[in-house]
Amino acid sequence: MSSDPTIIYTLTDEAPLLATHAFLPVVSTFTKPAGIKVEQSDISVAARILAQFPENLTPEQRVPDALSELGKKTLEPDANIIKLPNISASVGQLTAAIKELQAKGYNLPDYPADPKTDEERAIKARYAKCIGSSVNPVLREGNSDRRAPKAVKEYARKNPHSMGEWSQASRTHVSHMTHGDFYHGEKSMTLDAARDVKMELVTKSGQTIVLKPKVALQAGEIIDSMFMSRKALLAFYEKQIEDAKNTGVLFSLHVKATMMKVSHPIVFGHCVRMFYKEAFEKHGALFDSLGINVNNGMADLYNKIADLPASQREEIERDLHACQEHRPALAMVDSAKGITNFHSPNDVIVDASMPAMIRAGGKMYGADGRLKEVKAVIPESTFARIYQEVINFCKWHGAFDPRTMGTVPNVGLMAQQAEEYGSHDKTFEIQEDGVANIVDLATGEVLLSQNVEQGDIWRMCQVKDAPIRDWVKLAVTRARNSGMPAVFWLDPYRPHENELIKKVKTYLKDHDTSGLDIQIMSQVRAMRYTLERVSRGLDTISVTGNILRDYLTDLFPILELGTSAKMLSIVPLMAGGGMYETGAGGSAPKHVQQLVEENHLRWDSLGEFLALAVSLEDLGLKTGNNKAKVLAKTLDTATGRLLDNRKGPSPKTGELDNRGSQFYLSMYWAQELAAQTEDAELAAKFAPLAKQLAENEQKIVAELLEVQGKPVDIGGYYKADDAKVKAVMRPSATFNAALESFAA
Numbered sequence: 001m002s003s004d005p006t007i008i009y010t011l012t013d014e015a016p017l018l019a020t021h022a023f024l025p026v027v028s029t030f031t032k033p034a035g036i037k038v039e040q041s042d043i044s045v046a047a048r049i050l051a052q053f054p055e056n057l058t059p060e061q062r063v064p065d066a067l068s069e070l071g072k073k074t075l076e077p078d079a080n081i082i083k084l085p086n087i088s089a090s091v092g093q094l095t096a097a098i099k100e101l102q103a104k105g106y107n108l109p110d111y112p113a114d115p116k117t118d119e120e121r122a123i124k125a126r127y128a129k130c131i132g133s134s135v136n137p138v139l140r141e142g143n144s145d146r147r148a149p150k151a152v153k154e155y156a157r158k159n160p161h162s163m164g165e166w167s168q169a170s171r172t173h174v175s176h177m178t179h180g181d182f183y184h185g186e187k188s189m190t191l192d193a194a195r196d197v198k199m200e201l202v203t204k205s206g207q208t209i210v211l212k213p214k215v216a217l218q219a220g221e222i223i224d225s226m227f228m229s230r231k232a233l234l235a236f237y238e239k240q241i242e243d244a245k246n247t248g249v250l251f252s253l254h255v256k257a258t259m260m261k262v263s264h265p266i267v268f269g270h271c272v273r274m275f276y277k278e279a280f281e282k283h284g285a286l287f288d289s290l291g292i293n294v295n296n297g298m299a300d301l302y303n304k305i306a307d308l309p310a311s312q313r314e315e316i317e318r319d320l321h322a323c324q325e326h327r328p329a330l331a332m333v334d335s336a337k338g339i340t341n342f343h344s345p346n347d348v349i350v351d352a353s354m355p356a357m358i359r360a361g362g363k364m365y366g367a368d369g370r371l372k373e374v375k376a377v378i379p380e381s382t383f384a385r386i387y388q389e390v391i392n393f394c395k396w397h398g399a400f401d402p403r404t405m406g407t408v409p410n411v412g413l414m415a416q417q418a419e420e421y422g423s424h425d426k427t428f429e430i431q432e433d434g435v436a437n438i439v440d441l442a443t444g445e446v447l448l449s450q451n452v453e454q455g456d457i458w459r460m461c462q463v464k465d466a467p468i469r470d471w472v473k474l475a476v477t478r479a480r481n482s483g484m485p486a487v488f489w490l491d492p493y494r495p496h497e498n499e500l501i502k503k504v505k506t507y508l509k510d511h512d513t514s515g516l517d518i519q520i521m522s523q524v525r526a527m528r529y530t531l532e533r534v535s536r537g538l539d540t541i542s543v544t545g546n547i548l549r550d551y552l553t554d555l556f557p558i559l560e561l562g563t564s565a566k567m568l569s570i571v572p573l574m575a576g577g578g579m580y581e582t583g584a585g586g587s588a589p590k591h592v593q594q595l596v597e598e599n600h601l602r603w604d605s606l607g608e609f610l611a612l613a614v615s616l617e618d619l620g621l622k623t624g625n626n627k628a629k630v631l632a633k634t635l636d637t638a639t640g641r642l643l644d645n646r647k648g649p650s651p652k653t654g655e656l657d658n659r660g661s662q663f664y665l666s667m668y669w670a671q672e673l674a675a676q677t678e679d680a681e682l683a684a685k686f687a688p689l690a691k692q693l694a695e696n697e698q699k700i701v702a703e704l705l706e707v708q709g710k711p712v713d714i715g716g717y718y719k720a721d722d723a724k725v726k727a728v729m730r731p732s733a734t735f736n737a738a739l740e741s742f743a744a
């Protein structure tokens with residue numbers, strides 16, 4: 001490793017990875033004159049899978065464990081990482097990725113869904129590391145600061161996106177459990193001293209089963225024990241399915257099976273089985289023998305019955321359809337292709353799906369391709385209530401107006417696997433009725449105890465003290481720098497949050513809060529308070545735990561800006577470095593489909609532009625590299641021009657897309673660098689490039705547009721062919737030549 005100031009740029013998946021193929025050459029070219037090195041770190045799901053099985057691969061096929069290395073880097077004070085969104089894979093996506101890699105000659109083992117031998121269990125355990133949120137919890141060694149930059153907010157005000165109308169008579173609503181969910185039985189405590197604990201189940205028959213032999217806890221750490229009752233969940237689903245049928249609204253399930261990767265697939269699967277209850281009762285034994293697991297969605301069922309004799313398959317299909325006859329209509333993910341909300345647990349992800357529904361005036365698509373009112377089923381009441389509050393507000397006041405509404409930045413607690421991020425290896429589906437205990441290993445003292453039944457989901461969450469202190473500090477800093485009031489969304493009736501409230505009150509005293517408006521409110525009140533301000537054009541910082549960080553940083557951007565792609569998303573790493581995430585959204589799988597079919601990429605790289613500017617600024621400040629500071633400043637101005645001139649990508653094929661938008665950013669950036677007077681060397685260096693790009697603007701844009709409208713081959717999905725993707729993503733010979741001659 002060289003000692004040059006370095007930016008690490010992640011290679012991820014789907015749309016952001018495609019965009020990176022076009023943008024990285026620009027980044028490397030522009031930063032080189034400042035002596036900045038740009039390194040790549042491939043943390044795509046394909047690379048993560050390959051890194052798990054070196055012994056199965058030829059030396060040429062092996063890849064380093066880039067995620068672990070990057071995780072270590074986040075603990076170093078000079079870390080400067082640009083993190084793009086990555087797939088948090090469902091089992092369906094994982095198996096598809098394995099299949100693609102096997103077909104490409106990688107000798108990977110099949111995914112053993114139901115392992116029988118120790119060897120299969122070991123393989124499953126390795127693959128488990130690639131499922132769900134397994135990147136972000138490793139890299140997010142700091143809390144989160146997400147906001148709409150001023151220029152972006154101004155742009156949204158001047159160019160409002162369309163918003164569906166809300167009627168006061170709308171029957172759209174949120175349904176959540178009112179007992180038996182994680183919220184209701186939660187127990188929480190703050191550790192008086194460091195302790196090692198285990199998680200165990202003492203069964204009714206007197207057996208003790210150790211589920212997690214050791215968790216090392218620190219002094220001051222908050223731990224929780226909570227469970228979701230299977231019986232209560234099933235009764236809830238039955239009632240809601242019936243209610244949606246009787247009232248004639250769409251039934252739509254919203255979970256986060258990716259981030260809550262152990263609990264939510266189970267919660268999802270119960271809903272699917274309840275919906276198709278009679279068919280599952282009739283064919284349950286066959287489904288089991290086929291290894292069907294609808295925790296992975298109906299897609300798993302349809303795939304696995306595909307090879308049955310036609311008569312048997314048709315009978316199953318008839319029985320499934322018969323269930324649908326007396327069930328409510330389902331919300332559709334893709335009505336043209338008949339893909340419902342139950343197809344796959346990663347198709348409808350609550351953080352993005354609920355705001356999209358609210359933005360559409362409380363409607364989702366039915367099977368006929370029309371927008372309809374909906375029962376949004378979000379079983380866990382802990383956070384579901386915020387959405388009902390937004391719906392109440394919209395029904396009363398009408399849709400928000402992006403031209404006038406205020407902004408809601410977020411300061412989110414997530415560092416060191418806070419809250420749900422750290423719960424994956426501490427979440428269990430209970431096999432037998434009994435008592436679930438968290439026990440001090442040294443003394444045998446039972447710290448937290450729950451009565452659980454077979455099928456309940458029991459989990460332990462943790463949040464360490466240092467991240468809480470850091471989060472409070474970040475909230476105060478943001479309130480001071482922005483002049484906005486800050487609200488901690490904490491519910492004193494929830495034991496975990498009650499523990500947090502005590503700490504927040506204590507740690508606020510460490511800071512000068514004079515003149516600041518900092519309040520603590522339970523979620524529903526905080527939402528109401530924030531929305532009342534939003535509708536008056538007033539800004540309010542939301543300071544939240546991890547899940548609300550996730551939910552609110554899609555909700556408000558989607559309402560305010562039309563998308564969360566335009567957010568500035570910073571993770572000030574606790575060790576001193578910085579990670580700059582690109583927007584608050586995900587990897588937009590639909591965009592890949594459009595690129596492959598029509599060679600148009602509607603992915604907006606604005607998040608990347610914003611992230612790169614703060615990354616350069618930070619690098620400049622920390623290393624004293626003035627050229628980096630100039631690059632940062634000019635990039636910001638260029639991004640402002642990009643917005644003013646409306647050179648963002650259009651969703652429509654045949655119009656400017658991601659590549660065109662990146663060209664304009666490059667041209668404006670080169671022009672700003674050439675025009676600035678702080679660094680004459682940089683100005684002289686960039687002047688010819690600025691001239692060349694401006695002179696060739698029409699030609700380059702024409703070259704970028706003329707390729708559109710036809711299908712393209714990128715040689716794969718999870719591991720596309722590098723050369724093919726590069727060719728597709730860099731189709732302008734004139735633009736490529738300009739960058740190359742500049743770099744030479």
Ligand SMILES: NC(=O)C1=CN([C@@H]2O[C@H](COP(=O)(O)OP(=O)(O)OC[C@H]3O[C@@H](n4cnc5c(N)ncnc54)[C@H](OP(=O)(O)O)[C@@H]3O)[C@@H](O)[C@H]2O)C=CC1
Pocket residue numbers: 084085086087088089136258346347348349352353563564565583584585586587588589590591602603604605607651
């Ligand atoms: N930080 C991370 O690593 C994150 C990863 N994810 C992962 O991303 C995947 C997809 O998640 P999903 O819930 O569908 O959410 P996404 O945010 O990826 O997509 C939802 C919709 O948002 C719009 N969108 C998002 N980003 C952009 C962008 N840069 N430019 C233009 N439009 C954008 C698109 O709308 P339209 O279709 O109208 O163009 C898209 O279809 C999952 O695998 C999930 O786990 C999700 C969130 C964060």
Ligand SMILES: O=C(O)CCC(=O)C(=O)O
Pocket residue numbers: 088132133134136137258259351549550553584585586
């Ligand atoms: O980690 C994940 O799976 C997704 C995270 C996410 O949606 C977010 O950080 O906004």
Ligand SMILES: [Mg+2]
Pocket residue numbers: 351352550551553554584585
């Ligand atoms: Mg999110």
